[in-house]
Amino acid sequence: METVSRTCCPLCGSIHIHPFRRGTLNPDLLSPEDFRITDNRYGSLWSFDRCGDCRFVFANPAPTDQSLADLYAALEDGDYGAEAENRGRNFKVILNRLNKIVAEPGSLLDVGAASGIFMHLARERGFQVQGVEPSVQLVREARERYGLGIIPGTVDNLPPASTFQVISCLDLIEHLADPLPQLQRITTHLKPGGILVLVTPDIRSLAARVAGRRWWHYRTAHVNFFSRPSLERLMSLLDMEILSQHRYAWHFSLFYLMTRIWPSLGKRPTLQRFLKRINCKIQLLDSWEIYARKN
């Protein structure tokens, strides 16, 4: 995989950058399989630096935008849709909050739409939904499951003049090698006064600090990490006003959680059926869910 070394912070441009975590992975050996959303090989991480000014944490060296784009286009994740019901529970909380912020559901763009679970639920609430997703397999799955016509690729594949009342980037920005310029391109598609919804892990959370290198968000696909100060810097650089911040809670089946630590469990059908019926809500207080308005 092609990488690029950084001499300054990719968010604020400061030259005061310091080693934060030593990496364990070899970029030359990575394949699309290492980037699956449901990947359970935790503890595989890039070498990270942290900015002394804005606190942004970023891979250094980092994969190039093009090498990531190629990899995500080839990504296949047949297990993602299997947790659709529980992922839907997470997303309904977001839609409830959005319903309080926007007077009337209008147009909504989901960036990194995966198999379309969020788009499907937003459409049920009356939003006119559009989505972009680089993985060819996930775009096909969204069509087959929900009849959604997601645009393959990134926001660069949208008609340039298209604008939306709401844009959602749910667990997206930690996957981007250079989130600022990409979010600048994304937010040009917001109508004036439009709402951006972001969900991303919090590297300064207690869970992250206690777990150290074993924090569950350290995985190959995550190439940067935000925290409150760097997210505030990001929003001001995007000329967005933060309306509210919440801790994001995760819903999973007990089966999904147990296969995170015990992958061979997936081979036992009876146990599998039983564990899939048990739903867990996990609140580790280690992700931010942010609503911001375009100025």
Ligand SMILES: [Zn+2]
């Ligand atoms: Zn910085």
